[in-house]
Amino acid sequence: MIGIDVVSINRIKRMHEKFGIKAYEKFLNSNEIELIKRVETAAGFWAAKEAASKAIGTGIGGVCGFHDIKISKTNKGAPKIKYKKKIRKKFNIKESHLSITHDSGFAIAVVQNIFN
Ligand SMILES: CC(C)(COP(=O)(O)OP(=O)(O)OC[C@H]1O[C@@H](n2cnc3c(N)ncnc32)[C@H](O)[C@@H]1OP(=O)(O)O)[C@@H](O)C(=O)NCCC(=O)NCCS
Structure with missing residues (x-):
């Protein structure tokens, strides 16, 4: 199953200007926050988590929250995604x-899940 999401980079920028680090903590863990060097990346991560929630058919909510999804990067900068164990199971x-x-003020992410 796949999921897709698009996010306005400005929306994330305004959120960060208003709430500072707390804005990022709402949807990112500390390892993910360390990867954020510019707001585009943060917006991409938001889109990635929304897309991941669609790729299990729930959306972000009670079953799958932002903190049930973890993003990391390879040494070449490619993003990787993993759900917490309870979701994977x-x-x-x-x-x-x-x-x-x-690009052009928007971040877009696509997530694909392969099931057992
Ligand atoms: C990685 C690359 C595909 C990104 O494409 P782009 O059009 O510049 O930028 P996009 O907005 O489409 O994509 C950026 C996102 O791609 C992802 N990305 C970065 N490196 C990646 C890789 N090796 N593989 C897959 N995805 C990658 C990241 O998520 C990045 O966003 P983030 O760092 O904010 O999380 C492109 O820069 C590239 O081909 N780089 C490798 C070659 C290179 O670095 N050449 C320059 C020196 S010779």
Whole structure:
């Protein structure tokens, strides 16, 4: 199953200007926050987590929150995504793939899940 999401980079920028680090903590863990060197990346991560929630058919909410999804990067800068174990088990997820792009004020992410 796949999921996609688009986010206005300005929206994330305004959120960060208003709430500072707390804005990022709402949807990112500390390892993810360390990867943020510019707001485009943060917007991409937001889109990635929304897309991941769609790729299990729930959306962000009670079943799958922002903190149930973890993003990391390879040494070449490619983003990787993994759900917490309880989600992987519940939805029978074998592996997950993520791609992110940003341009012209928007960040877009696509997530693909391969199931067992
Ligand atoms: C990585 C690359 C595909 C990004 O494409 P782009 O059009 O510049 O930028 P986009 O907005 O579409 O994508 C950026 C996102 O791609 C993702 N990305 C970065 N490196 C990646 C890689 N090796 N593989 C897959 N995805 C990658 C990241 O999520 C990045 O956003 P983030 O760092 O904010 O999280 C492109 O820069 C590239 O081909 N780089 C490798 C070659 C290179 O670095 N050449 C320059 C020196 S010779």
